[in-house]
Amino acid sequence: MNSKQSYTELIKTEAKRLGFLSCGISKADFLEEEAPRLEKWLNQGMHGEMGYMENHFDKRLDPTKLVEGSKSVISLLLNYYPAETQNPEAPKISKYAYGMDYHFVIKDKLKALLHFIQEEIGDVHGRAFVDSAPVLDKAWAAKSGLGWIGKHSNLLTQQVGSFYFIAELILDLELEYDAPTTDHCGSCTACIDACPTEAIVEPYVVDGSKCISYFTIELKNEIPTDFKGKFDEWMFGCDVCQDVCPWNRFSKPHQEPLFNPHPDLLSMTKKDWEEITEEVFREVFRKSAVKRTKFQGLQRNIEFLK
Structure with a gap:
């Protein structure tokens, strides 16, 4: 087994131990196919008053502008599907917001994973991202084979669904890369x-x-x-x-006490x-x-x- 392979296995095993649902890795390249899509979406004003979506256009597409010399984007999924939901008569809150703010929960897990990589592999530089930086989470997760972008523009995974958070570690370490999966929305609308x-x-x-x-x-x-x-x-x-x-019929309750x-x-x-x-x-x-x-x-x- 070469070092790329062994490092990749090591990282994926630790990600699972930290409670991540899955981990996929892609090459830190410019997201060529996303550029025209993002530009068109912004030009049509579909971001409304979310002015921040217009900022850092190049950083959203090029990971090397976020982490110098970056080689790999590690995408991670964390389940948030709750075991119980609100009183059916009450006004509703999105399930992802039931528990503690996910930014804190995931950031801690990502820091632990990065620390583990540095301890086990050595001089590796990287940054952790949880949807608060200009990173196209769903595009990276799809590129690394964790699912496909559904017709509702969320990431979907066969036999799993979509009730999960997406986060990244961008590293200057070369790893084994996963291949994208295929679209399984079919004719469903x-x-x-x-x-x-x-x-x-x-x-x-x-x-x-x-x-x-x-x-x-x-x-x-x-x-x-x-x-x-x-x-x-x-x-x-x-x-x-x-x-x-239909894919969310496979959703299983999360095991993260902080999301209760x-x-x-x-x-x-x-x-x-x-x-x-x-x-x-x-x-x-x-x-x-x-x-x-x-x-x-x-x-x-x-x-x-x-």
Whole structure:
């Protein structure tokens, strides 16, 4: 076994031990095929008021601009599918936000993996990324064979589904690279048909400025009244396109205690949410991604559902 092979096996074994669902590796090349797609999406204004999407265009496509001399992009998936969901009468929160903010949970695991690589292999330089930097997570994960990009523009994995986070380590270490997988959406249009705001404008293209997740999290101004009555009771994020996807019948509950929800979250009723105080908000979402929308933002969203 050559060193590339043994290093690759070593990294994948440790990733599994750290709790990652899977690990795929691709060559740190320029993402040629993504450039025109990203440019067109931005030019059509599908990013809405997410101005940051226009920044660092070249860095999004070229990993060597993020890590000098980078050779490999290690993509990792971490399951977040919950064992239980909210009270069915209550306004809904996207499942990824039930527990502790994933940025902290994953960052710690990535740092542990990078530390392990440096201990075991030696002088390796790299950086960890969890969707807060200009990295095209889904494109890298697809390139490294972890799944394909579905018609709802999320990464999908056969026999697994899509309820997972994607993260990367970009390293200046040469490794064995995985091959991309094939698309298994077939003629299915479940996600397109079910989207409450018709944000999936054509297969594989989501108009971010029409997405419920965008309105409830990213948009800081008032939600346009044209969308009144179309939110399907979502107050933070939206899982509709994932919930209806046939591949998600294979979703299994995660094993990460930090992703378990605050005990009150699942039992809160519609009335509890409508009367929520800032104190309760701070307690229930103390370390949660929901804090991003702030108390006022969540109140605005709940009000919009009435």
